[in-house]
Amino acid sequence: MELSNPSLDAPMDGADCSTCPIGRILRENGKKLYPGASVGVNQYLVGVFDSISLLSGFIDPNAKVFKIFNSDKPVFINDYVESSDDESVGTQEDLGEPVLTYGNIISSEGFVGIHSTIQDATAYAGAYLWNDDSIGSNGVPIVEAGVNYNSIDCANQYELQSTFATLYPDGKIESINRSEPLGDDFTRVTLTANGNVFNTGNTSTLGLVNFSYSGSADSVLSITGSDTKGGVGYHDFLRVTNTNAATEGPEFTKWFRLDLSGELQIVNDDYSTVLLTLNDSGKLNHSGLSDTLIVKRSAFVDAGSAVTLENLSVRLPPLGGYNSLQVTTDNSGVSYNVLGTDVYIAGGSVGGSAINQSPGNALTIDESWQYLNGNLDFNTAGDTDTWTIMDNGNNIAWRISLVVGYSYLNNLITIERLL
Numbered sequence: 001m002e003l004s005n006p007s008l009d010a011p012m013d014g015a016d017c018s019t020c021p022i023g024r025i026l027r028e029n030g031k032k033l034y035p036g037a038s039v040g041v042n043q044y045l046v047g048v049f050d051s052i053s054l055l056s057g058f059i060d061p062n063a064k065v066f067k068i069f070n071s072d073k074p075v076f077i078n079d080y081v082e083s084s085d086d087e088s089v090g091t092q093e094d095l096g097e098p099v100l101t102y103g104n105i106i107s108s109e110g111f112v113g114i115h116s117t118i119q120d121a122t123a124y125a126g127a128y129l130w131n132d133d134s135i136g137s138n139g140v141p142i143v144e145a146g147v148n149y150n151s152i153d154c155a156n157q158y159e160l161q162s163t164f165a166t167l168y169p170d171g172k173i174e175s176i177n178r179s180e181p182l183g184d185d186f187t188r189v190t191l192t193a194n195g196n197v198f199n200t201g202n203t204s205t206l207g208l209v210n211f212s213y214s215g216s217a218d219s220v221l222s223i224t225g226s227d228t229k230g231g232v233g234y235h236d237f238l239r240v241t242n243t244n245a246a247t248e249g250p251e252f253t254k255w256f257r258l259d260l261s262g263e264l265q266i267v268n269d270d271y272s273t274v275l276l277t278l279n280d281s282g283k284l285n286h287s288g289l290s291d292t293l294i295v296k297r298s299a300f301v302d303a304g305s306a307v308t309l310e311n312l313s314v315r316l317p318p319l320g321g322y323n324s325l326q327v328t329t330d331n332s333g334v335s336y337n338v339l340g341t342d343v344y345i346a347g348g349s350v351g352g353s354a355i356n357q358s359p360g361n362a363l364t365i366d367e368s369w370q371y372l373n374g375n376l377d378f379n380t381a382g383d384t385d386t387w388t389i390m391d392n393g394n395n396i397a398w399r400i401s402l403v404v405g406y407s408y409l410n411n412l413i414t415i416e417r418l419l
Contacts, residue, residue: 012057019053026050026059026066033058143167177201229271233260281310283417296416303408306330309415314400316411317369324376325385325402325413326369336396337362340389342373347380355389363389372400381406388418395419 031047049056059066125145146164165175171193187201213220229236238256254275255267266276277285284295297309304318311332316323329335339362341354353373355363363372372387383404390397397419403412 012055014053015055015057019055020050024050024052029056031058141169228257229255230257230259230267234258283310296414298412298414300405300410300412302405303411307413307415309398309417312336312365312398312415314413314415315369316402316404316408316413319408322371322374322377323404323408324374324378325372325387325400327365327372327400328369329365329367331367333367335364335366336391336394337364338389338391339363340387342385342387344376344378344383344385346376346378346383362391378402378404380404390419 026048027050029047029049033041033045033047035041035043043060044062045058046061047056047058061068125143127141127143129141144164144166163175163177165173167173173191175189177187188198189201190196190198211220223237225235225237226233228234234257236255236257240254240256242252244252253269255271257265257267259265262280264278265274267274275286277283282295295309297307299307301307301315303316303323306313306315306328308314308330311329311334313328313330315326317326339355341352343350343352345351353376355361355372363370372389376385378385381404383402385402387400388397389400396417399414399416399418401412401414401416405411
């Protein structure tokens with residue numbers, strides 16, 4: 001005889017995460033449904049009831065959500081054990097049937113582990129097979145410990161946040177703190193078996209940080225980033241703070257950053273002023289000293305050899321011409337239109353000259369060598385010449401000094417950028 005059960009596919013009234021929490025013990029009521037014997041039954045079903053909520057219905061005993069607890073336990077035996085003489089109900093919850101074996105405990109797909117208190121979403125630990133479609137793995141055995149998070153079906157069953165650490169077969173250890181179940185908002189620390197560490201969160205230490213690296217492939221410390229404190233185009237890679245209680249004033253913190261053009265900048269405490277800027281050509285600007293630091297280059301050079309500061313080169317010409325200062329921008333593609341004067345001492349006599357300051361008569365310094373004053377000719381060791389020149393169109397100025405050496409060897413040439 002075929003039995004009819006038209007309500008078999010309907011959910012049980014009143015069954016939800018609060019009335020059917022994880023860990024609740026269901027007891028068999030003796031009813032069973034078999035495929036082929038009951039309408040709409042495609043698998044073996046067992047009738048159960050909950051002695052606490054008094055809900056009753058049919059379940060698939062082979063489903064992953066259920067586990068056999070003790071099929072022989074009568075309804076009148078309480079779920080708590082270890083009662084004393086003056087207690088009718090024990091205080092220790094029955095933990096289920098133990099497993100003692102000298103063999104293996106094998107789960108083809110499930111989780112093998114321990115939970116502290118499932119309902120409170122506290123700690124767990126165990127091992128299971130992890131499928132990672134991104135690398136094409138099919139069942140990688142891993143060991144994991146942590147705190148549960150909300151399940152999809154029972155949103156309030158576990159705490160919202162999940163924290164866990166995983167050990168992979170290749171020796172990698174990964175620790176994750178996730179703010180939402182299976183979401184993308186999380187921090188991760190990964191330690192690989194060969195000693196590499198990857199961290200998406202903050203790292204703090206109260207001790208020393210020591211680096212040891214030998215090789216030509218990279219630097220000891222690499223700091224990468226973009227669009228940080230300064231906004232789009234800025235990479236703020238270091239903030240230095242003096243935490244001494246005696247420190248007073250706004251100078252106890254400095255920020256270090258790279259801008260979009262690659263300039264290295266140091267910014268003041270409240271991030272309002274760039275104090276120093278160093279560009280790729282070596283130019284160092286200072287906000288507190290006429291917008292620049294005095295940058296100079298000095299060297300002893302023979303006639304025909306040049307001293308170069310940034311894109312300006314200065315020399316005494318090779319022997320055979322007038323022995324006075326020549327300048328060039330040294331194939332940099334830059335040119336300057338300069339005005340200025342010099343003061344010189346030649347053979348004990350003091351003199352001076354000027355680059356004509358009339359409009360349109362500035363001296364153009366370009367990629368070819370030319371004299372600052374082609375009429376000067378220093379013939380005595382110890383003669384000196386000092387020029388101060390500027391290009392106000394390019395907001396730049398220099399002081400150039402010469403001391404003539406014996407036989408025009410080891411001449412001292414100094415270039416100072418004043419602005």
